[in-house]
Amino acid sequence: MQDPFKGFNDDDDDQNNQNGDGPQGLPLPPNYATVVNPETGNMRIAKVGFSWTMFFFSPLPSIFRADWYNFLCIVGVEFxxxxxxxxxxxxxQFVAIINYAFTLFFGLVWGSLYNLMYFKHLFNRGFRPADERSRDLLTRTHYWSQPKE
Structure with a gap:
């Protein structure tokens, strides 16, 4: 059995911390990326891939992330x-059936697209991947492309 506390204070990247360092040295799940704005020093950590919270609770995740641009886009399209x-x-009765179908449809659309929209908006605001692992993950999933100099 592995020691659950081993690796948090060690300098080497052992089995307990293979996914990179999150805030305060805690390990991140493999499908999370860290981005940082070099000008302001702000850091954001978010999931890459399907957003289950957006699927079930649309558009609340954008409010919790203070992502007002995407919140207004989502509310505008749905409204x-x-x-x-x-x-x-x-x-x-027909309207109720179609309403449920639209709700499911928009849940699938926003669940599939929201994390991509969030990262793209952060990149437009000057954020960049914070480390090599995040850069590889974002590049592999086509969220990030190297800026042309």
Whole structure:
């Protein structure tokens, strides 16, 4: 059995800390990336891949991350779609069925795209991958491409 406390104070990267260092030396899950803004020193850690929280609780994760740009985009698209739906249909039972279908559809869309949208917005604001592991993960998943000098 491995010692759960071994590796937190060691300088070498042993089996307990293979995924890179998060804040205060804690290990990160393999599908999380760290980005930092070199000008301000702000650091953000977020998951790469499908966002289950966005699937179930859309658009609350964008509020919790203070990602107001993507929050307004998501609310605008959903509000516009539901307004268009309500203008084109009249039978209330049919509207309820279509409403559930739209909710599932938007859950899948935002769950698939939100983390990508979040990282792209951070990169536009000047954030860069904080370490080599995050850079490799973001490049491999096509979230990050090397800026052209």
């Amino acid at each position: 516009g779609s539901f307004m268009l739906l309500s203008m084109t249909t009249s039978a209330s």
